[in-house]
Amino acid sequence: MGNSNKLIVANWKCYPETAAQAKALAKDSDWSDVVIAPSTSFLGIVKLVLRKSALAAQNCYWTEGAFTGEVSPKQLKSLGVTYVIIGHSERRQFFGDTDLIINKKIKAVIAAGLQPILCVGESWLIRKEGLPAAKSFIANQLSQDLKGASNLKRKLIVVYEPIWAISPKGRVDRPADAVLMLGFIKDFLNSKLGIKNPRVLYGGSVTSRNAADFLALGEIDGLLVGGASRNAADFKKIIRLRNGK
Ligand code: PGA
Numbered sequence: 001m002g003n004s005n006k007l008i009v010a011n012w013k014c015y016p017e018t019a020a021q022a023k024a025l026a027k028d029s030d031w032s033d034v035v036i037a038p039s040t041s042f043l044g045i046v047k048l049v050l051r052k053s054a055l056a057a058q059n060c061y062w063t064e065g066a067f068t069g070e071v072s073p074k075q076l077k078s079l080g081v082t083y084v085i086i087g088h089s090e091r092r093q094f095f096g097d098t099d100l101i102i103n104k105k106i107k108a109v110i111a112a113g114l115q116p117i118l119c120v121g122e123s124w125l126i127r128k129e130g131l132p133a134a135k136s137f138i139a140n141q142l143s144q145d146l147k148g149a150s151n152l153k154r155k156l157i158v159v160y161e162p163i164w165a166i167s168p169k170g171r172v173d174r175p176a177d178a179v180l181m182l183g184f185i186k187d188f189l190n191s192k193l194g195i196k197n198p199r200v201l202y203g204g205s206v207t208s209r210n211a212a213d214f215l216a217l218g219e220i221d222g223l224l225v226g227g228a229s230r231n232a233a234d235f236k237k238i239i240r241l242r243n244g245k
Contacts, residue, residue, distance in 0.1 A: 006215060006242055007157070007201060007222035009035045009117060010229030011058065011085065012042075019045050026050060028232035031239045035083050035117075040071055047080040056083035056117065059091055062108035073112035084109045087145055088119045089163045099144035106149045117157045118145055119203070119224070120185070124164035131177075134162075135184050139192070142185065146193055156198040159224045160185055165204030167227045172205045175213045175220075182219045208237035215242055 010029055016022055022042035026049040029036055037056035038046045047055050061070035076084060086105045091097040097105075102118075109116045120141045122134045142158070160181050165173045182200045189195040202214050203224030214220050223242075228234045 005033065006220070007033055007035065007199065008239060008242055009037060009056065009159070009201065009222065009224040010235065011037045011224055011226045012039060012230055013058070013090070013226060014039050015230055022046055023049055025230065025232060029053065029229070029235055034239065037085055043076070043079050043081060054082045055080055056085055057081050058085050058088065060084050060105060060109065062104045073109045073114055077112050077114055081114065083115045083117050085117045085119060089121055089161060089166065099141060102145045103147050103149065106145060110149060110152060115154055115157065117159060119159045119161050120145070121161040121163050127162060127164060131180060134181065138181065138185060139188050142188055142193065146195070150193060150195055152195070156189065156195050157201065158185055158189070158198055159201040159203045161203040161224065167205045170205040172210060175217055178202050178214065179217050179219045186219070206238070208234045208241070211238045212241045
């Protein structure tokens with residue numbers, strides 16, 4: 001299998017600082033089979049620029065109502081968003097997104113006709129204990145986050161993002177090890193949760209220097225890129241590698 005159908009998700013996190021910078025970055029990052037996830041504030045302006053890439057939100061709440069500061073899946077949909085990243089480790093770590101909350105968000109995203117991109121990943125404390133410990137942690141996350149949420153219209157997208165591999169402090173995972181975890185995730189979704197043929201992406205310190213190593217592996221259905229997606233030249237190189245150029 002070639003790399004061309006592998007999905008690349010650009011997670012800009014809480015960057016850049018201005019709308020003009022977001023607009024410029026979006027212009028340089030507009031490729032097919034690419035999903036751009038700007039901060040909520042720049043969704044509108046990025047949508048105006050994109051011709052080929054799809055638009056993603058980095059988070060959402062699960063309903064409209066008297067919830068100051070939140071944004072609902074339906075509101076995102078009306079902005080032209082098609083994907084929503086749910087359960088990123090930074091949300092879990094800094095904003096109290098528990099598995100129960102993530103499960104509610106996943107269901108709301110599906111109900112609104114949007115496509116969730118579920119992030120799972122273990123801490124270094126767990127990984128230090130070995131692969132079996134990491135696998136059982138991830139199995140638990142998947143079971144809880146996806147409870148009652150198998151009514152997906154499209155293939156489920158899961159990103160395996162070991163927390164310890166996320167930049168800037170991250171140590172890069174070895175592609176061969178990442179594949180072991182991805183294989184486990186696919187088997188688990190298939191056999192335990194009845195979710196057939198999920199797309200499972202890898203994320204964590206992927207740059208233009210190591211992207212080819214991950215993309216070369218058939219089990220990896222794509223990449224979620226953080227830091228390197230905010231550097232237009234670096235991102236372009238990653239897309240070229242994905243496109244086999
Ligand atoms: P990174 O971020 O590529 O900068 O490690 C990935 C992510 O956390 O989404």
